Structures are given as C-alpha cells and as structure tokens.
Amino acid sequence: MSEPENRAAEPQPAGDRIALHGDDxxxxxxxxxxxxxxxxxxxxxxxxxxxxxxxxxxxxxxxxxxxxxxxxxxxxxxxRRIWLEGSQLVVRTWGVRRIDLVAVERIDVLITEVRGARTVALMVSPARGTGVKIDLAIYAGTRGRELDILALRKLANALVNNTAANGMVFSELLVAQLRSEAKGDSAEARPLHRLAAAAPSGKLAQRYPLQAVSKFVASLE
Missing domain, CATH: 1.10.287 (Helix Hairpins)
Structure with missing residues (x-):
C-alpha cells in the first residue's frame, strides 16, 4: 500500500504477479x-x-x-503473502492456495476498526475453504495508505468477469477509486475513504454485502 498523498509507483514482483499483501x-x-x-x-x-x-x-x-x-x-x-496472477488470487502461508476470482460465489466489503484506524477490504469467499481478505485501504482520519494503482486496476479487471457474485459491482467500486485518484481528489473525497467514514463507529468489523455496495456505487454517479 502507499500513501494517498504520494502515488509513486511501487516495484512489483517479476512476471505477472501483482502483490496485494506482505510483499515488503x-x-x-x-x-x-x-x-x-x-x-x-x-x-x-x-x-x-x-x-x-x-x-x-x-x-x-x-x-x-x-x-x-x-x-x-x-x-x-x-x-502470509497475497498476490494476483491474472484472475487467480494466490495466498501463501505454510502452503499455497489459489482462488479463481471469476468463480468465487460471494464477495463483500469488510470494514474493520482498530484503535481509530479503519481498514477497507474485500472479502472473497469461494465455494470451498475459508474466505480471503484483501486490504484495499487503511485510513486514520484524513490520512492513510491505499493499495497502489496497478494492483487496484488488475483486481478490478479480475472481478469484472465474475457473474456468480456480481463482481462487476465491486469492480466498479475500484474503478471509481481509480478515477478519483486520477482527478487528483483528496483522500477524504475518494470512494474508499467515503465508504470507511460512513460506517458506524463502535464496531470492530462490519460486513457490507452486494446490495449495500451496489447502492453506494450508484450514489457515486
């Protein structure tokens, strides 16, 4: 992840691997x-x-x-490391697990709050096995860290072809974030920050299903 105020490109793993977590x-x-x-x-x-x-x-x-x-x-x-290879989400801990984002059956937005910092993440749940959390941004007030532009774009491209969980809605959320960054919007004006700020306080974790995310994305237009 990188600071919202400075979007300099970060080095990526060799080949088609796009790092999403734990690459540093x-x-x-x-x-x-x-x-x-x-x-x-x-x-x-x-x-x-x-x-x-x-x-x-x-x-x-x-x-x-x-x-x-x-x-x-x-x-x-x-x-734990997470990276993207095409539409394949690869998770490595003690072993390596692959999840096809085109085929996952459920996708939610998960917002967690710990010591005043809010994390916006995607929770992807395949038909078998436990779900995987992909952190998109972490905000504390108007400051924070966001997943870099290339990773967001590749993730949006992978989700757009998912029909089982209507991945297009979540892809549109990421595209809206990219457009906001391209326009030079401040961190608090970007969709992911607005989504985090709108979540009620006092809850450790809040899960937003497809319907809630779709309504939020529609409000951005």
Missing amino acids: PTIRRKRLVGGLIAISLLAAAVGGIVGLFTGQEGGLIAAALVGVPLLYLLLHNTR
Whole structure:
C-alpha cells in the first residue's frame, strides 16, 4: 500500500504477479521482531506470576501455553503473502492456495476498526475453504495508505468477469477509486475513504454485502 498523498509507483514482483499483501520484506521483518519481543514479555510476565504460586515448573508451563499459540499466529501472519496472477488470487502461508476470482460465489466489503484506524477490504469467499481478505485501504482520519494503482486496476479487471457474485459491482467500486485518484481528489473525497467514514463507529468489523455496495456505487454517479 502507499500513501494517498504520494502515488509513486511501487516495484512489483517479476512476471505477472501483482502483490496485494506482505510483499515488503522490511515490513515483515519489523513485524516479526516486534511481535517476538511482545510475546516474550507477555509469556515471561504470565509465567512469572503463575510461578509465584505453583513453582518454576508451573510457571514454565503457563509461559508456554501463552507464548506458543501467539508465536504460531505471529509466524503465520508474517509468512502470509497475497498476490494476483491474472484472475487467480494466490495466498501463501505454510502452503499455497489459489482462488479463481471469476468463480468465487460471494464477495463483500469488510470494514474493520482498530484503535481509530479503519481498514477497507474485500472479502472473497469461494465455494470451498475459508474466505480471503484483501486490504484495499487503511485510513486514520484524513490520512492513510491505499493499495497502489496497478494492483487496484488488475483486481478490478479480475472481478469484472465474475457473474456468480456480481463482481462487476465491486469492480466498479475500484474503478471509481481509480478515477478519483486520477482527478487528483483528496483522500477524504475518494470512494474508499467515503465508504470507511460512513460506517458506524463502535464496531470492530462490519460486513457490507452486494446490495449495500451496489447502492453506494450508484450514489457515486
């Protein structure tokens, strides 16, 4: 993702791969180091408190019960990468999973809010397996980061041929975002920011189905 105020082109993976998530090794490394420090401190604190009452062995067990699941989650998120190859959405964690965006049966807009920052994402749900979240933009007030122009355009092209979930509506949302950027609109005037700002406060996650997104896209015309 890139800053709305500066849309300089970002380097893309070789070939037809268009990175959508986790392609920057520097960011992944920082998240890994920061996560390891936080997990170590938390596990040590819990283990120390439990150890006061149950002894050293009990403290070590408590620290492991807290630290191991968090460590697995951290490594899973650090390894997670998403990219686009034509109409194929490729997700890599411990293995590689491919989802044909033309064939997915449900697409929603998902807006999440954490510590004042709102993330606008697409949730694509294939017939089999769990859905995959594609972050489009993250906003905090009038500032934020957005998926780069090439990635938005390729994603819109992939969705436009989806008939099972009426992907054209979501493609039109992305095209409207691209047009707004091309006109030089400020971040708060762009469709994704307007969609994020319109979501009610106080909810961790809000899912907007096809009908709601279609109504919003129609209001942009």
